[in-house]
Each structure stands twice: as structure tokens, then as C-alpha cells.
Amino acid sequence: MTSATLPPKTASFAERGAAFVVRWGFIGVTVALIAFFVITEPNFRTVDNVFGMLKFIAPTAIAGLGVMLAITVGGIDLSVGASAGFAVSIAAWTMVIGNQVGAVAIGVVLLGGLLIGGLNAFLIVVARIPDLLATLATSFVIVGLKLLIVDGKSISSQMSLADGSTAPGKFTADYLWLDRGSLGPVPVPVIIFVVITALLWFILERTRWGRALYAVGANAEAARLAGIRVQLYRTIAYMGCGLLASIAGLLLGARIGQGDVSAGNSLLLDAVAVALVGVSVLGIGRPNAWGTALGAILIAVMVTGFTMVGLPYYAQDFGKGIVLLIALLFSFTFSRRRTVVTAGSTTSS
């Protein structure tokens, strides 16, 4: 028995044009924007600025990679902003009030991130609350818990406490190194960003565990019948998301240098946006690590460039919103491929 072959499909010019736009449109826009700023803004093309942009966007990108994991298993996580904010305050509290070194604070925060992810997974997988609603609820709980722990206050080194004494600890150098350190010219946050992106890309694209995660998102029932432990993989994805959100929070806290209670508030929308942009990049039609990283870089270029050309900071959200809308149009409307974002149980094809 030999396999028959099909004649190659002939696509019309319009179809091929649309496919080209879907595949290369986003990269094209990013490159064009970069070119525009490189030509018009001398400051933009410095090495410092390149690393500055990447460093600036690293927390968003890492939280976005977390959201990407949740989307990979057909869900969504709206608690990444709250988790990151929680990490900022808990790290500060551990060092300043608890008088611990940065390494301990980092350990506590990462553990907290895993626990938050575990809670989300429990609510979604075991209690069967829809992902959108469960993570919305947990983000309230996380923010509230954070405020209770820190008495609603931002924590800074040598702050005075309620009893009039001075806080025993301070932001330690090893913790601040997360933001200020660098290897050669490359800042630490950029290294963490790149390593996490590469690691997630490898896991998702090259390992059987990544394939199983994608299978759960593509057709959970088929995956289950194929022997994949669907609930286990969904739990892993949410725990991974919680962990990445807490890493984002660690970087954010080190940048701010204090336990700002409002930190992380704006992170959620950006993180979800870059994950969704990542789905559309290259017309892949499914969440992926490089795409998410590229989405984050596009936003960094936009924000930096807009600031340089003198646009007010409040114009940034408008630009981000337009980028996200275009990305969604690419993913859902123009793409011939099925898009496998099933966040909030809405499926498209």
C-alpha cells in the first residue's frame, strides 16, 4: 500500500497576500517602528537604550510568559498582576520587617508564587470554577492579603513602625542586584528574561511535556483519551504561571527599591496583551514563547519611542490597545488557521 498524494493547493493571490500579512505583519510593524525611531531619535540607537528597553519590559514579558502558559492549556490567568504586586510587598516585608537577607526573601516569594498558582489550579481544575472568574477572584484575595500583611503601607528600608521603633532590616544588596547587577553590559533582568524565554520555548516546542500542554489546550478530551494527565498538566501550567508572576514581581521590587503597595497594578493588562500578541506573531495561531517575548519587545519599543518623541505617558495605553486589537484581528479574523486561545471558554476557529 502506498500513500496517495494530493495535488498542491493553489491559493489565490489575495489568499497568499493575506497569509503573508498574517505571518509577517507583526514583525514588519516592529521592525518599521524600530527603524523609524532609529532614524529620528539618535538616543534610541544606543546600546544603553536597547538594554534599557529590554530591562524595562522584562517584568511584563515574564508575567506575559506566565499568562502564555495558562493560555497553552486552554485557560487564562488574570491574577498575574496581583501575584507580582504580592511578590513586591512580601519581598520587602521579609527583608525589612523580618530582617532577612535577599536570598531568603526570594525563596519566600517564589514559594508564594507557586502556592498562588496552586490555589488557582485547585479552583479551576478541582472546584471547576471558570478560569476567568477564578483568577479574577484570587487576584482580589491576593491583593487583600498583601494589604493585610503590610498594614496597607508601602514598606521601605528604615521605615518607622507602629510602635515608634525603626524597622530592623533593609533592602539588601543581593536583592537589589536583581535589578542593578549586570554581566558585562547585559543587565540581570535581561538575562533572566532571555533565559526564561529560551527555556519555555525549549520545553513547549521540543519536549514531550510541552507537547502534552499544547494537546490539553487543543482538545482536552482527546488528550485525556491519549493517556495525558490533563488535570496534572493544567495544574502545572497554573503553578508555572504563578511562579513566573512572582519572578516578575521580584524584578519589579528590586527596580523600585521599596515595597510599593501599588506595584503590579498595571502589569496585568500588559502581560495578557503580550501573551495574546504572541499568539498572532508569525501566524502560529497558538501561544508561544518567542512570540510573547517579541510582543513585549514591541511594546517596549513603542513606549520608549513614544516617550522620546515627546508623546505623553498617557498616550501609551492607547498605542498598546491598538497593537492588541490588531494582534487579535490577525489571530481570529484574518488567519485561516484555527486559533487555539480558549480563554474564558470562548473558542474560535
Next chain:
Amino acid sequence: MIESSIPEGGELATLSPVVSLSGVSVAYGSNVVLTDVTLDFFAGRITALLGANGAGKSTLIKALSGANPRYSGDIAVDGTVLHLSSPVLAKAHGISTVHQKVADGIVPGLSIAENVVLDDLASASRHPLRNAKQSLLDARAALATLGLDWPDSLLAQDAARLSISDAQLLVLARALRGTPRLLILDEPTSALTAAEAERLFAVLRALRDTGLSIVYVSHRFGEIEALADRVVVLRDGLVQHSSERPFAWHEILHDMLGRATELEQTRVDVRRGQNVVARVSGVPLLPAAPPLDLEVRAGEVLGILGLIGAGKTELAELLAGLARPASGTLELDGEPYTPKRPSDALRRGVVLVPEDRQRQALLPGWSVAHNISIPFLKISSALGTLRSARETSRAQKVIDSLGVVTAGPNASIDDLSGGNQQKVVVGRWLSAGPRLALLDEPFRGVDISARREIGDRLKDLVAAGDAAAVVLSSDVDEILEVADRVIVLVAGAIELDAYADETDRASIVGAFLGARTRDHSAVPPEGHPK
């Protein structure tokens, strides 16, 4: 023309049909699911519509009820050809439908009265303010047509609180508002108890006597025997049979279950398995069914024939680790077998080709190779890293052995035809080299050549003598074509168990019939809610 009867329903029946179909066909893409159906429905008559899964019953109902306007051919109401482009239009012309899932017809949160008059609430001509009093009056009038006298206090309650049989009566009352000419009922008793079904039949007989034409879809021969004036059988989208009382049940079943009127032939290559691979002992397949004992032997293809609700899928799910037996035990290779999940079954060499390809088997947008390798990620990888050469070679083997028509392992599964997708799914599971392969309706929507190909691979699988295959189907010809041993399953009980060369189609159909006619009343054996 199939319809040649002259109705004998008394003075109410007229010689011209209420609704007549001529040359109605429906195709989804290149897949023709209803072919040139010509039928007349007369006033004051109950027509039973029969057919196995995928025979075209629901497609026909959708066209008649306006739910699928993309049909070809003519549907005429009172001799006027209309294009039934929407359910509202169909209802306006007197064609009213009660769909199978009663719960879908009830809006929870609205009162019972408002649910009865739901169509009015949606109507544009209705006053925008809800008028509880008017709804109550209208609802009472509608329920009175069924002889129901529900008190106002009940009518004001939330419709979600109705029992399933009362909800069934509610949607029936709603369907009867505006005095329809043709009433379509899709398996109306599937959720009713025997007594509730009996109550419904009394209502339906009374409605028939008022001159209503009724189309009654059911799998239950007892009900049809008790109720219908005429039986129409669909198979493969064609009208295969149409007859008046008294019904020749043997012939009806034959026409319903068989695929083609091929010459009876005794298979010469029937194998007899030796060792028992799987043993089911004392496991009830359905809540009300007796405990079942069953042996699956290595070296043979076992065909299990049964209609919807016979317990086929339940049996497959038990063995594949998707469900656990309520009581009794399972054995595999002589050892206790208690799979908790599909991966446990897989580890023991038990694989399942599930009933619903799209929902349960395919990964949309993925390549053929990735669709095939999904249960074998561990074997396809080294140190957790996937080796695409291993995936591709497994896929190529599947493509070659089953003759899958595709551009290659990297082609998207979405670009394959249904039959070729099914070959990929079957090939995926056979490539595991299973001990026991379970295939639930593997030939649905699959053309004859793909069917043969799949059947041949099953025979190859068992030929060595240490593996078994179980094909579960509602089509007697599929079973006769592929199976060495045939089991007829009715309502969770074995009615026949014989090797293919020891039995024939007539006996198999007879086994069905024996089980059905034993219960000749209007009370179906499986008529209990789950």
C-alpha cells in the same frame, strides 16, 4: 415515490397531504447526508421515523423545522411550495417541533406560564412590558389543549422546578399553540418513565384524532407499535422503507440496520480466538440493566451490535478506563483489571478509538504526524526531548498501512477528508500494537474503501493470535463485514453471541427483534431516566 398509501383515518383525513416533501436533499460540503427524500404527511396520522445513527433523521427534521434552510428540493405545506428559511417561518406555516432535549426548551428564571408563551415574548408585535396576567391566561389556554389544569399558583413558579415529564408537556403545549398542522417529536420519551410516556401517548392519540399530523422519531419499537399509523425508515440519507399497519417488524429492522441488500454470504475466513484477553463479569452496563458477562478472545475480531442506549459506548468506556464498573469485575490476561484513567488502560495495551472523532480524538490544526504521536510522546522522545524523526516514521507507517490520502506526515489534519481523518485515528491506536483494540462506531461517516481498509488492518492485528479487536456498531453489515464473532446487545443484555459462520443476518436481526417484541407494550425496557 415511496408514499403510496391512502390514509384511512376517517373523515378528518383528507386526500391531500398537510406537508409534502419532494426530492429533498441536504449536503454538508461534499458530504451528502440526505438524498432525494420524497414523503407525504397526512392529517390525523402518526408517522414514525426510524433510522440508526447518522441515517439522516435529524437532518430531515432540521430541514422540516426551518433549522437548516440550506436544503434542496421542495417542501410544500397544503400544496404550496415554501422555502422554510427559519424556525419562526416554519412555525408560522404550521410546522411545530419538539426537540429531543427538553431542558433546552425551558428558560429557567421565567415562570411556567411565561415559558408556555415564550414565542410571544420573543415576538416583535408583543407589548414590551411583561404582562403576567395575559401570560397566565394564554398559558392556561395552551395547557388546556393538552387537558392540563395546572393551578395559577403553579404557573407562577419558576419553570426550572418542573419535573422532566412536566417540562416535556410544557414544551408540547407550547408547540401546539397556534394550532400547528404538523407536529414533530424527536425522541420525546427518552427522559420519561414508563407511566409518564403512557400519559404522553394518550395526549398524542387525542391530538391525532383532532386531525393533527404527527412525526414521531424514536428508537423504541414498542412505542411505535403502540402509537404509529405508518413507519418510515431512513438509512444513509435515503428513505429505505415506508409501510402501514400492520408493521412487518422483521423487514423494518432489516431495512434499518443493513447497509446494502447484498447477497447473504457465509464468511469463509472466520477465526476463532483461543485465549481470553478480557473478561467482564457481572457488570451492569446501564443503571437498570442486568449484570453482563462477556469474554473477548485473542485472535478474533468481536463485533458488538447495538442501537443507541444499548450500552455499547458504556462497555467501551469501562474497558478503556473512562468509567468504572458499578459492580462486578474486569479482568485482563487473567489478572484483575481496574483502570482508573485512560493512561492505565494504555499501559496494559488497551486502546479506544472513540465514537466522536472531532470531539474525542483529533487535535485541530495539528499535523498528521503530531496527531498520531500524541499517545506515544514518551516513546517518541529521548530524555524528554521529542525526536521528530520518530514521530514522522510512525506517521509514515500509519499513512502507508492504511492508505491515508494526505500530502504527508506534516500536512494539517484539517485538510484531510473525514474518512482519512478516521484512518489517522485508527492508525494512531493500532500503531501502539495493542492487546485489545476497542473501536466505537469506527465507520461512521467513512466511505466504503476506508471501511475496508480499516477492517483489513483489524484482521491483520488479530491474525497473529495474541491481540483482540472489538468493533461496536449499530450497523449489521459493518459488523458482518469485519467481525469473526457477533454479539447483539439490547438494553445492556446480550441477545445473541455467535461466530459469523454460525449465524446470518436474519438471525442477527431476529435477535434484535426477539428482544424488542418480547416487550411489545408501549412501555420500553430502557425507558427510565438516567
